Amino acid sequence: MLTLDDIRGLPKVLLHDHLDGGLRPGTVLDLAAECGHQLPDGPDGKPIGDASTLGEWFRDAADSGSLVRYLETFAHTVAVTQTTGALTRVARECVEDLAADGVVYAEVRYAPEQHLEQGLTLHEVVAAVQEGFDAGVAAVSAAGGLIVVRQLLTAMRHQARSQEIAELAVAWRDRGVAGFDIAGAEAGNPPTRHLDAFEYLQRENAHFTIHAGEAFGLPSIWEALQWCGADRLGHGVRIVDDITVDESGEARLGRLAAYVRDTRVPLEMCPTSNVQTGAAASIAEHPLGELTKLRFRVTVNTDNRLMGGTTLSEEFFALVLAFGYDLDDLRWFTVNAMKSAFLPFDERLALINDVIKPAYRR
Numbered sequence: 001m002l003t004l005d006d007i008r009g010l011p012k013v014l015l016h017d018h019l020d021g022g023l024r025p026g027t028v029l030d031l032a033a034e035c036g037h038q039l040p041d042g043p044d045g046k047p048i049g050d051a052s053t054l055g056e057w058f059r060d061a062a063d064s065g066s067l068v069r070y071l072e073t074f075a076h077t078v079a080v081t082q083t084t085g086a087l088t089r090v091a092r093e094c095v096e097d098l099a100a101d102g103v104v105y106a107e108v109r110y111a112p113e114q115h116l117e118q119g120l121t122l123h124e125v126v127a128a129v130q131e132g133f134d135a136g137v138a139a140v141s142a143a144g145g146l147i148v149v150r151q152l153l154t155a156m157r158h159q160a161r162s163q164e165i166a167e168l169a170v171a172w173r174d175r176g177v178a179g180f181d182i183a184g185a186e187a188g189n190p191p192t193r194h195l196d197a198f199e200y201l202q203r204e205n206a207h208f209t210i211h212a213g214e215a216f217g218l219p220s221i222w223e224a225l226q227w228c229g230a231d232r233l234g235h236g237v238r239i240v241d242d243i244t245v246d247e248s249g250e251a252r253l254g255r256l257a258a259y260v261r262d263t264r265v266p267l268e269m270c271p272t273s274n275v276q277t278g279a280a281a282s283i284a285e286h287p288l289g290e291l292t293k294l295r296f297r298v299t300v301n302t303d304n305r306l307m308g309g310t311t312l313s314e315e316f317f318a319l320v321l322a323f324g325y326d327l328d329d330l331r332w333f334t335v336n337a338m339k340s341a342f343l344p345f346d347e348r349l350a351l352i353n354d355v356i357k358p359a360y361r362r
């Protein structure tokens, strides 16, 4: 059986990771002290002052069984990332942490509109994050490693700035931004609220993914694909609601599930996050198992490393324990993810043929 160390040593691809969900607990402490943000109280009734207690606090608070309460924990990470210095630091550390975990390609997302509280402009936010990513990539490469990182710009689905953020993503497409996304509380905020932004992106030949089918069911997936034209689905777990398995174990796909499988729509699945928000009862009962058996285009992701207390290697290890996956399965997930990246075709192919496949052969 694969060990966690084996998995750490394999090249991995991460398509769904939130920058503001991946801060190091120690960095949250530093930045909170710098900007005077008050962190939550610990067990002793005083604001938490040490990194490991703070890491536990995030994990426990996010372990809420509800997406809305899960999202409340971001108030702290967003509050401490309102300056270019903080954004650049967090972005650089993100790249270093992913590379240390064996990630060779990552698309990291965040919502620029949430970082304007102290006067930054949207462009300044994107520039600060890109500066951090560039510094992280340079540090990894100076140490003999390899990682390619791109930004995805998220618009918050309950706000009304998606068109502006879509235009921002297009303006930065040749400078480190690979695509667009919408996130936030799903119920009551269907993707069609942002149809103008998606239609604009389609006219611009730009890429986008949509958080859909996480806390809300099939209609949200259907809108994301058939009204909005999403290239990928963030989570997409509820697609199982359109699949029935009879007594003999034979699966029957409804029309939407068949469409998702037939057209190879990438599913950005995030096991730990789904258990925390109640979208799945446990890792062992996660629909990823069934969807993988049915050969949907499943990819494995972290969502929020801080809130989940997780890494991509740990997500894979949990799946190895739950479903008995082996090296061939992990290579399949990894190639699936690389094929689904918002990177030009030749660059995807180069990473698959020159980096991923040789390492799995060894």
Ligand SMILES: O=c1[nH]cnc2c1ncn2[C@H]1C[C@H](O)[C@@H](CO)O1
Binding pocket: 018, 019, 020, 021, 067, 071, 074, 078, 109, 110, 111, 114, 154, 183, 184, 185, 211, 214, 273, 303, 304
């Ligand atoms: O899993 C998620 N579903 C919906 N929204 C999410 C999820 N994880 C993070 N977010 C939100 C909270 C962040 O502040 C925002 C941008 O990264 O995206």
Ligand SMILES: [Zn+2]
Binding pocket: 016, 018, 183, 211, 234, 303
């Ligand atoms: Zn997410």
